[in-house]
Amino acid sequence: MSDTLHEMTAAELGEALAAGKTSAVEIARSFIARAEAVDEKVHAFLHRDDEDFLAQAHASDERRSKGESLGPLDGVPVAVKDVISVKGQPLTAASRILENYVSPYDATVIVKLKHAGALVWGRLNLDEFAMGSSTENSAYGATNNPWDLACVPGGSSGGSAAAVAAREAPLTLGSDTGGSIRQPAALCGVVGMKPTYGMVSRYGLAAFASSLDQIGPFSQTVEDAALLLQTISGHDPLDSTSYPAEVPDYHRALAEKPGPLKLGLPKEFFGEAIDEEVRKLVDEAIQFYRDDGHEVIEISLPMTDLSIPVYYLIATAEASSNLARYDGIRYTHRSDRAENAIDVYAKSRGEGFGEEVKRRCILGAYALSSGYYDAYYLRAQKARTLIRRDFEKAFEQVDAILTPTSPTPAFRQGERNEDPIAMYLSDVFTISTNLAGLPALSVPCGFTEAGLPVGLHIIGQAFKETDLLRVANAYDTVHSFGRKVPQL
Template identity: 65%
Template structure:
């Protein structure tokens, strides 16, 4: 029995749209109805503009009728994390600081989605300014995991992962600074890819840590990830960190690259703190690749133990600099209680930012302050170079690495009140951002209590085509992506 429209893949829906057995308006209406039905339980969206989505869908149908279908995402409703600019739509970063801000322009990825024919749908909840691992830090309240609404969907892109898992969008975009696509993808049982740094333009993305941030898609299947990635990747002159690389047809490459591959198992990722059920699921995935003829090697990433410390120095330092612009003067929240200009700065930032954002600004300001810059920030940058070198040395022996995505499954809302315990949730993902590498999380099973488990594959720089093919080989032999939460 075919899945409901809102649970089907881009590839399947595009075939129906092309054949004329389905219209973009019908598909969009199905997604809107599903959203109205489950959103009170999930809270994936900060805002929705149904009229705008239906107008885009009608325009898509008109283009198709005229033989002018725009591209591979024609008529597909795609939701965007509320840190990615969409013209004339709210852009809040889930913060009181930007609660009333409306974007005057489109991000580059938004423009590219429109050119590919996508229906841009809704503003998805996240941790405030993308700082968090659970989407509990949002000023608009937490998002719930569709598999168990008492649990978190992961973060910071929790709204993006939850909306997709719940059928409130056909695909979504998020941002990943230290695991914020891959970890929520694992928690919600969907596919999430963090591309190589520089592959996708950051123009129009609200900055958290500029040398780490990267936009990427959440999808139901690896094939869908290849489709969306192909639509949004490419050089952009408006982003000085954008890399000039030839973008292959990622979807076509899935059929051409069949392995076998040399796959590395980093011994540092399978030690203390790994949930036994997750470890067992990942070991089964490794056994699958071995049975397919892949060469499995143990490798070492010796500086892994410094990843967490290095990340939280660099990320908070860059956050402190990036968030200095939110001062109550130029734009953003302005306090009505200030007594003078100096007090206006203090009061506006105190009222506009949440606790976690303040914590990271304070940490970042400290490590950048006079007398501490060399001891913390400069040293962290040197260690970052060593971490990247570890990965590149491993790639002399293997094509990609296999690890768990998260050491634990989705935890209960409110369970992790200690910031350090929360930070440890990203222990397997932050190294990828520090090294600027591509990483993908694909579903690889469920715990005994029915919570999704994610398998992380880490690829070589700008070798997304190979990474997607390795992930697709596993996905095709398993049916994890065909299972959906019962809301």
């Protein structure tokens, strides 16, 4: 069994453990061996603590032998994007400025995973401070797409997506501010989900744009996404924006097929420049829903055109404020060229931050600065209201919205590096859902002729993750594109 353990889903691993067909230690060893075999090519991990991983696995096996198993994730590995705090483990956010930082506490999602017996393992690569769409902005080297190593895995959670695609972990956590879970999931051929804003605590997540950031799961299947989401969701007094909503039993809800639904195709999205093969595969997925008895209608989200400028103004403004904490004083790199207090800030940050982080912090400071606040930041917040209303109106007509996740399949390393706007446009289909706070996921819907995966983006209604997961599962159980393993 150990030869194939690393290819199994979390649900399958849970069943095998419950049936006594394998052990958590055997599972941990299998994933360590897999990472040893392929991560040199993929570079999904920035750091691995295999000893700690095995110790957690031993503890899990011990619990199970005493009949004290903690549930379906007990003994199942979950690898973590390097922006989520795990006590005693490094957190670099792929930045030089946090090169030597060690987290003194667990993020709430990590506390929940540990309570569920999951094996919390490794630190996964990303664009520095989650700013980027290709994982090329990492200070510690890019991650490569497991389907074509010359291509990017998407970003910013590129390591999280690539690790699941390369079968280095059955489940991973990422964070999504404008598409940073869904776009890499699409480009790597796995499932990635951003929950409704407030469903998952952000406590212990290194903040990028606080009003947009959400932590969410990566997996091979929608079923696994439901399992992981179940474990990490719920109100948290330590995050004042966490929403006091009940967490439904997502996994059980999947057993129910969705009744006949109305699904909307926003004409503004399909009018955008979309790669021909992406369009064809997404069209086929949409046809599946028609054949499955659902009604598909055209809808309009007239403010779509504004979402990129609105997003980049709000996200950079929030980032410039959030990243002020990396100041060279309390817990970051400190420049040894500094002669006075202001110098410590400016030089430490100048040395510690990479180019995209500098670009965004300066752009955000500009949008917030005296004389420009009304024209840029406030105006963007007002336009954000209009974008939100577009969705509210659309959801009076439909139950869910279908779009491509990304306008193109994975692009080549270096292709969009020097052109920030081209890179920003990678997120054109995903960012408006963050602005509106809605849940959305990407489910693999096939491969291009070159063998690159494509994702179908499904947007749901606020706090109705159950419906969203059911819609996605209806497609995923029939097609299972996320089960295909890349040749590495």
